[in-house]
Structure formats: structure tokens, C-alpha cells
Amino acid sequence: MADARRPLISGNWKMNHNHFEAIQAVQKLAYVLNPADHDVVDVSVHPPFTDIRSVQTVIESDQMRLILGAQHCHFEEKGAFTGEVSPTMLAKLNVALVIVGHSERREVFGETDEEARRKVAAVLSNGMTPIFCCGETQEERVAGGTDDKVSGQVRAGLAGLSPQQVAGLVIAYEPIWAIGTGLTATPEDAQAACRVLRGVVADGWGRATADSVRIQYGGSVKPVNAPDMMMQPDIDGLLVGGASLDPNEFARIVAYHRLIG
Ligand code: PGA
Numbered sequence: 157m158a159d160a161r162r163p164l165i166s167g168n169w170k171m172n173h174n175h176f177e178a179i180q181a182v183q184k185l186a187y188v189l190n191p192a193d194h195d196v197v198d199v200s201v202h203p204p205f206t207d208i209r210s211v212q213t214v215i216e217s218d219q220m221r222l223i224l225g226a227q228h229c230h231f232e233e234k235g236a237f238t239g240e241v242s243p244t245m246l247a248k249l250n251v252a253l254v255i256v257g258h259s260e261r262r263e264v265f266g267e268t269d270e271e272a273r274r275k276v277a278a279v280l281s282n283g284m285t286p287i288f289c290c291g292e293t294q295e296e297r298v299a300g301g302t303d304d305k306v307s308g309q310v311r312a313g314l315a316g317l318s319p320q321q322v323a324g325l326v327i328a329y330e331p332i333w334a335i336g337t338g339l340t341a342t343p344e345d346a347q348a349a350c351r352v353l354r355g356v357v358a359d360g361w362g363r364a365t366a367d368s369v370r371i372q373y374g375g376s377v378k379p380v381n382a383p384d385m386m387m388q389p390d391i392d393g394l395l396v397g398g399a400s401l402d403p404n405e406f407a408r409i410v411a412y413h414r415l416i417g
Contacts, residue, residue, distance in 0.1 A: 161370050163386065164326060164393035165410050166200040166287060167400025168227060168255060168374075169207075178207035179214055185403040186220045193410050194221040198393075200253050201400070202227045205241050212249050225253035225287070228261055231274035243275075243282040254279045255395075256286045257313055259332045269312035276313055280321055287326040287372065287395065288313050290353070294333035302331075306349060307356045319361040323368035327353055328395040334375025336398060343381075346373045347388035354390050379408035383415040 173181055182201060189199065200223035203211050208226060215222050230240035246254060256279060257272035272288070279286040290309035292302045306329060314322055329349050331341050341349070350371045358366035373385050374395030385391050400406045 160368060161392045162198055163196065163413070164198040164200065164370055164372060165382075165406075165412075166202060166225060166253065166255075166328075166372065166393065166395050167406050168202045168258070168395055168397050169204065169401060170227065170260070170397055171204055172401055173203060173207060175207045175210040178203045179210050181401070181403055182211050182214050182220070182222065183218075185406060186218065186222065188403050188407040189410060190407075191221075193407075193413075196413050197410055198223055199410055200225040202253070202255055208246070208249050208251065212251075216250070223252050224250060225255065226251045227255050227258065229254055229256075229275060229279065231271065231278040233278075243278045243284065247282040247284055251284060253285050253287055253326070255328075256288050257309070258289045259291050259330060259335060263332065269309060272309075272313045273315055276325075277316070280317070285324060285326060287328050289328045289330055289374070289395070291330040291332050291335075291375070297331065297333065302349060303352045306353060310353055310356050311360065314357075314360070317361075319365040322357060322361045323365045326370045326372060326393065327357075328372040328374050329353060330374035330395060332375075336376070338376050340376045340378075340381050341373070343384040343388050343391075346385060347390055350388065350390035377409060379405060379412075382409045382412040386412050387416050 202225035226246050229243045233244045256275045261267040276286045290306040292305040296305050354366045370392040372393035372395045373391050377394045377396045
């Protein structure tokens with residue numbers, strides 16, 4: 157991994173932890189993380205909306221070096237969108253990173269490429285950084301369609317952005333068949349897909365942009381497979397679901413760098 161790209165390990169809590177549990181989880185995480193980890197790795201947590209204010213308060217009052225993230229947002233600033241949360245509201249809570257286009261949003265809630273594109277733009281215009289997700293299904297993989305699927309998602313989701321905007325983004329490659337299943341892509345397969353994605357960025361926005369954009373792998377990341385993933389040249393971080401709910405396990409993932417030197 158190029159030195160310029162600071163590793164980012166993100167914990168996507170999905171629909172887990174009420175706000176009391178969230179406070180406990182983040183306090184425990186701050187306790188079990190080694191302070192030295194923060195010197196080499198960025199660490200973000202992405203609680204459900206109802207927890208964000210509580211987690212923000214704990215992070216800020218205890219001056220934790222954790223980055224506050226969200227899992228999703230709408231693309232409009234405000235209006236008649238029952239049940240939705242706007243990027244402006246998240247920015248007001250000092251949210252820095254917003255996951256956009258997670259496969260569960262796409263597959264379970266029908267989010268389209270166009271919606272994901274509008275969300276990326278809205279997150280950026282509110283001064284936050286999108287973690288833009290892409291990934292293929294098992295069927296697409298078996299049919300040899302991985303590269304086309306993820307390339308298409310990235311081209312569609314980042315359409316219209318400037319090289320400077322894309323350079324600051326995070327892209328997460330998350331094969332859908334590996335999410336929550338215990339099946340992990342091999343480090344070589346994950347590297348191959350992330351390399352393709354960096355190539356898509358290079359073709360669309362230039363080599364310098366591609367060298368700056370951070371690419372995460374996600375899908376059944378555990379302490380045992382994190383170091384091998386992070387040793388891959390085009391993998392700059394990890395998007396962790398299930399294993400991020402246990403602060404000890406998540407901290408062991410963050411500590412990957414001590415195993416690879
Ligand atoms: P998982 O989820 O680590 O539980 O597989 C990853 C994700 O969906 O971001």
C-alpha cells in the first residue's frame with residue numbers, strides 16, 4: 157500500500173446496539189484499542205441513526221480518536237421524505253464518513269445506482285466523505301461478471317465528480333456472497349477486484365487520483381484474515397460488519413499492522 161494512503165478500518169454496526177449499548181461499545185473500544193494504533197490507522201464506527209448523538213457526545217467529551225460515521229442517508233437536504241435522515245443532519249452531528257450504496261441498501265431496499273450517485277454528491281457537498289460500496293453476487297461471480305459489475309457501479313456512482321473529489325473518497329469492495337456468511341474472498345481475489353477498481357478510477361479521473369483514493373475490502377473480515385487482506389497492495393482498509401460489534405474483536409482487527417510489521 158502506498159504510504160500516502162492512510163489505512164481506514166471501519167465498523168459498520170448495521171441495525172445493532174441501542175444507544176445505551178452503543179455508548180458501552182464505544183467506551184470499551186476506546187479502552188481496548190492501543191493508543192499507538194491511531195498513529196498508523198484511522199478507525200471509524202458507524203452506529204445506527206438513533207445512537208449517533210450519544211456516540212458523538214462520548215467521542216467528543218472523552219476526546220477519543222475514533223471517527224464518527226453513519227451507515228446511510230438521503231440525498232435531499234430536507235423535505236417530505238418520511239423516515240429519512242439528511243446529510244445536513246449528519247454533518248451537524250460531526251459525522252465525517254457516510255457509507256453509501258451498501259449492498260444491503262441496494263439488495264434489500266432497492267437502492268439504485270442513480271440514488272447512490274446522488275447520495276455521494278450530497279455527502280460530499282456537506283463536507284463529509286462517502287464510503288462508496290460495490291460488489292458482486294455469487295451468480296455474477298460464477299458467471300465471470302465481477303469486474304464488469306463493480307466497475308459499472310463505480311462509474312455510475314462517481315459520475316460527475318472532479319478528480320479532487322474522487323481522490324478523497326473511500327471505495328469499499330464488498331462481494332455480496334462474503335457478507336455475513338463467514339465466506340471471505342481470498343486475499344488474491346480481493347486484491348484483483350480492488351486493482352480493477354483502482355484502474356477504473358485511473359481511467360476516469362487520472363493516475364494521481366487513483367493513487368490517492370482509499371479502497372477497503374469488506375465481507376466476513378475477522379482478526380485472523382485482516383493482516384493478509386491489508387498486505388495486498390490495493391487494499392487500504394477494511395469495512396467490518398459482524399466482527400465490529402465486539403470491541404475486543406474489532407480492536408484485534410485494527411491491530412493487524414503489528415502482525416505485518
Ligand atoms: P460482515 O459485513 O463483516 O458481517 O460480513 C460487512 C459489511 O456488510 O460491511
